[in-house]
Amino acid sequence: ALPIWHWSEPQRKQIYEMAEDGTDCEQRRLNRDQHNGNFTDHCLLREKKRRDREERESIVLWRKPLITLQYFFLETLIILKEWTIKLWHRRRFVVSFSLLVAGLSAMYYIEGAHQQYVQYMEKKFVWCAYWVGLGVLSSVGFGTGLHTFLLYLGPHIASVTLAAYECNSVNFPEPPYPDEIICPHVERSEEH
Numbered sequence: 001a002l003p004i005w006h007w008s009e010p011q012r013k014q015i016y017e018m019a020e021d022g023t024d025c026e027q028r029r030l031n032r033d034q035h036n037g038n039f040t041d042h043c044l045l046r047e048k049k050r051r052d053r054e055e056r057e058s059i060v061l062w063r064k065p066l067i068t069l070q071y072f073f074l075e076t077l078i079i080l081k082e083w084t085i086k087l088w089h090r091r092r093f094v095v096s097f098s099l100l101v102a103g104l105s106a107m108y109y110i111e112g113a114h115q116q117y118v119q120y121m122e123k124k125f126v127w128c129a130y131w132v133g134l135g136v137l138s139s140v141g142f143g144t145g146l147h148t149f150l151l152y153l154g155p156h157i158a159s160v161t162l163a164a165y166e167c168n169s170v171n172f173p174e175p176p177y178p179d180e181i182i183c184p185h186v187e188r189s190e191e192h
Contacts, residue, residue, distance in 0.1 A: 163183070167184065
């Protein structure tokens, strides 16, 4: 639609007259034919948008389950198509990531001398993911910080503190720690 300053003088005059007279949409629709289709009826567009909005709001799962499911599956297909296109445009990253995952999977499942390092990294990763997961769950409202502290963090702090007091050190041997806290073997050099 053209802005009002591009309209011809008779179109502008008619708009101003309709605004002053309070002409309704039906009269505007009848007057539109006088301008050979050059006149855009904004009232009709507004009515159509209102009807479309009301129709969309009436489509809910409990009233129209089949239509709702049809729209759900259509929207899912549209989103999958968009994602496929985005992945296709980033195919170098996708191939690199796939090769990285394949290499890590091969390292994980193939037996060899590297398995001790793989197990060490797996244990560290699971331990870090556990604590990060607890932090995320606590911050998104799963319980409160008090629950997280009482159930997980508090007992861990208490066990480490007690073990450090008994051992006079926090240099616990890493293979059993954090599952099991064992005092480090302190080699004392005896002076003559």
